Amino acid sequence: MEKQNTFTNEENCSSEQLESYFFNPNWDNSMNQNDPFESAFSSMAASNGIIGDNIVVRELIGRTGNSQEMSMLDHQIAQGNFPINGNRFSSPPSSAPFPADPGFADRAARFSCFANKNLGAMNAQLGSNEAELPHRSATNLEPGKISSYQSFKISSCDKKLGCLSISSTPEKAEFCESRENSSISEQIPAREVGTNDANDRKRKAVLRGKAKAIPSSNSANISSENSGSSSKRSKPGDDKCSEPPKDYIHVRARRGQATDAHSLAERVRREKIGERMKFLQDLVPGCNKVTGKAVMLDEIINYVQSLQRQVEFLSMKLANVNPTMDFNMQALLSKDMFQSRGAIHDELQLLDTYPFQCQQGPNLHSVIPSRIDAFPTNYFNDATGRNQSKQQLSVDNLVSTVWEDDLHSLVQMGNGQNQTQSFHGILPTAQTKAER
Amino acid sequence: MKTHNQLPSSHSLVESRFAYLFLKALKELNKNRPSSPSIRDTYRRYNLIRVSAYGLMASAVRPRRAWSRATLWKIRNRTFLRALMKRSRTRSLTRRVPARGNPKKGLGCKLVKDLRKLVPGGEEMKFCRLLNETSHYMKCLQAQVQIMRNIVDHYST
Numbered sequence: 200m201e202k203q204n205t206f207t208n209e210e211n212c213s214s215e216q217l218e219s220y221f222f223n224p225n226w227d228n229s230m231n232q233n234d235p236f237e238s239a240f241s242s243m244a245a246s247n248g249i250i251g252d253n254i255v256v257r258e259l260i261g262r263t264g265n266s267q268e269m270s271m272l273d274h275q276i277a278q279g280n281f282p283i284n285g286n287r288f289s290s291p292p293s294s295a296p297f298p299a300d301p302g303f304a305d306r307a308a309r310f311s312c313f314a315n316k317n318l319g320a321m322n323a324q325l326g327s328n329e330a331e332l333p334h335r336s337a338t339n340l341e342p343g344k345i346s347s348y349q350s351f352k353i354s355s356c357d358k359k360l361g362c363l364s365i366s367s368t369p370e371k372a373e374f375c376e377s378r379e380n381s382s383i384s385e386q387i388p389a390r391e392v393g394t395n396d397a398n399d400r401k402r403k404a405v406l407r408g409k410a411k412a413i414p415s416s417n418s419a420n421i422s423s424e425n426s427g428s429s430s431k432r433s434k435p436g437d438d439k440c441s442e443p444p445k446d447y448i449h450v451r452a453r454r455g456q457a458t459d460a461h462s463l464a465e466r467v468r469r470e471k472i473g474e475r476m477k478f479l480q481d482l483v484p485g486c487n488k489v490t491g492k493a494v495m496l497d498e499i500i501n502y503v504q505s506l507q508r509q510v511e512f513l514s515m516k517l518a519n520v521n522p523t524m525d526f527n528m529q530a531l532l533s534k535d536m537f538q539s540r541g542a543i544h545d546e547l548q549l550l551d552t553y554p555f556q557c558q559q560g561p562n563l564h565s566v567i568p569s570r571i572d573a574f575p576t577n578y579f580n581d582a583t584g585r586n587q588s589k590q591q592l593s594v595d596n597l598v599s600t601v602w603e604d605d606l607h608s609l610v611q612m613g614n615g616q617n618q619t620q621s622f623h624g625i626l627p628t629a630q631t632k633a634e635r
Numbered sequence: 636m637k638t639h640n641q642l643p644s645s646h647s648l649v650e651s652r653f654a655y656l657f658l659k660a661l662k663e664l665n666k667n668r669p670s671s672p673s674i675r676d677t678y679r680r681y682n683l684i685r686v687s688a689y690g691l692m693a694s695a696v697r698p699r700r701a702w703s704r705a706t707l708w709k710i711r712n713r714t715f716l717r718a719l720m721k722r723s724r725t726r727s728l729t730r731r732v733p734a735r736g737n738p739k740k741g742l743g744c745k746l747v748k749d750l751r752k753l754v755p756g757g758e759e760m761k762f763c764r765l766l767n768e769t770s771h772y773m774k775c776l777q778a779q780v781q782i783m784r785n786i787v788d789h790y791s792t
Binding site for chain 1: 681683749774790
């Protein structure tokens with residue numbers, strides 16, 4: 200990135216001080232809210248590729264693993280996905296059930312024991328379960344979140360698998376009750392597997408026979424046990440589940456269309472990508488008439504490049520503004536504090552130390568008055584805790600003074616005098632931060 | 636946003652946060668401005684402002700999106716990355732993991748690669764995710780440009 204190239208300036212050390220000062224408190228702020236996030240996040244920050252891998256792995260395994268990290272990652276990923284549909288696939292953190300691995304192993308063993316036992320009773324039960332399912336899904340998950348049965352449809356072709364998975368409906372009953380929140384998506388694949396034989400249609404499409412409470416990992420294990428066909432199908436399932444980490448996508452095979460797993464997966468994928476391209480089209484101005492993904496991508500790239508160039512140009516302009524800005528900045532801040540209304544409840548901590556004047560100023564995109572309070576306190580609390588080496592010089596200032604002064608001291612440190620010293624100080628600090 | 640007391644428009648929250656942070660940063664940066672700035676000083680300030688613009692936007696977004704995480708990580712580890720770069724100039728700073736899940740060869744792999752380079756952290760995402768991140772990144776960039784333009788206009792008058 201060009202950012203990287205420009206970072207080689209020696210001034211970067213100073214900017215890094217400044218930026219770290221800004222970043223750490225914010226990070227700590229968010230991390231304080233979500234402690235497990237920190238552990239997950241550090242690993243994520245180290246390699247962004249982990250996110251994708253985790254999703255894939257998670258899909259393969261089903262929902263095994265009771266690690267809180269996984270749920271946190273899920274939450275992160277779910278939050279970060281797909282703004283279009285308002286996170287249709289996202290689910291509350293509580294509904295990210297990851298039963299423990301040993302539990303799955305036990306259940307898997309138990310299920311296999313029940314092979315061929317309840318096959319007859321299955322269909323009847325499946326019917327009843329089906330009735331229950333919508334209710335459950337309504338209560339627990341959105342309909343769209345119901346697992347994709349792709350990986351399991353395959354296995355449904357196999358009678359043995361059906362028996363294996365459907366087996367022990369009484370077991371399922373237990374599990375259903377025990378894991379109501381999470382389990383629906385898990386149950387569904389199991390049920391799907393159960394109904395197979397009667398219909399050669401793609402199970403993917405239909406919510407048939409909801410055999411209860413087979414953990415999705417169990418089903419996943421079963422499907423993985425199968426021959427290559429099942430493994431192939433689980434892959435499309437993985438692809439589809441890249442966005443909603445916990446659930447499988449329900450795909451309906453349309454009339455007259457190919458119904459094998461690959462094409463279904465491809466279709467879903469294409470639809471997803473198409474949806475996002477449409478959303479991007481709305482974002483990019485003047486792209487309403489553009490058709491075709493390639494042209495659209497080109498426009499998007501140009502637009503992002505132009506935006507980045509604009510940012511750089513404006514920052515250059517800001518760097519050249521005359522020093523009389525200082526006074527204006529104060530006024531600007533005070534003006535904008537009351538500029539827009541908005542209830543930021545999540546960060547509302549009433550601080551009334553800042554005297555405000557209600558004036559009409561430039562519309563700076565909803566700067567909200569109550570927000571000032573959150574930052575100074577956070578900065579202080581976090582800054583003093585974290586950057587020991589860097590802020591040794593300014594720790595006193597930080598603790599004792601208002602937010603302007605501590606920033607001021609930091610910038611002083613960064614801007615000029617002790618560049619070499621600060622550089623040495625920054626380097627180990629940066630290293631430690633990277634390790635964190 | 637994760638919190639229960641969710642704003643009606645979470646993006647305005649991000650914008651206000653960024654505006655606030657950026658104004659503060661600008662204020663601090665301008666406090667030490669020498670009376671007659673040399674080109675070098677101006678360039679330095681420009682660099683600082685630019686980095687802070689990107690970084691503060693990422694901070695305002697919180698590490699919730701992949702691109703904000705990538706940006707913050709890059710800024711945090713700039714010295715480390717710089718050393719890495721010096722050590723091996725030929726090697727790219729970002730890990731060259733071939734992005735899986737990108738079957739859209741017909742779409743133009745080159746275009747997708749360019750997009751990956753543009754969006755921070757986009758090197759290792761699947762294509763679907765890349766589009767997500769791009770849309771969010773674009774929205775934030777738009778807001779950032781708007782805010783900065785407002786600031787410049789305010790101070791130039």
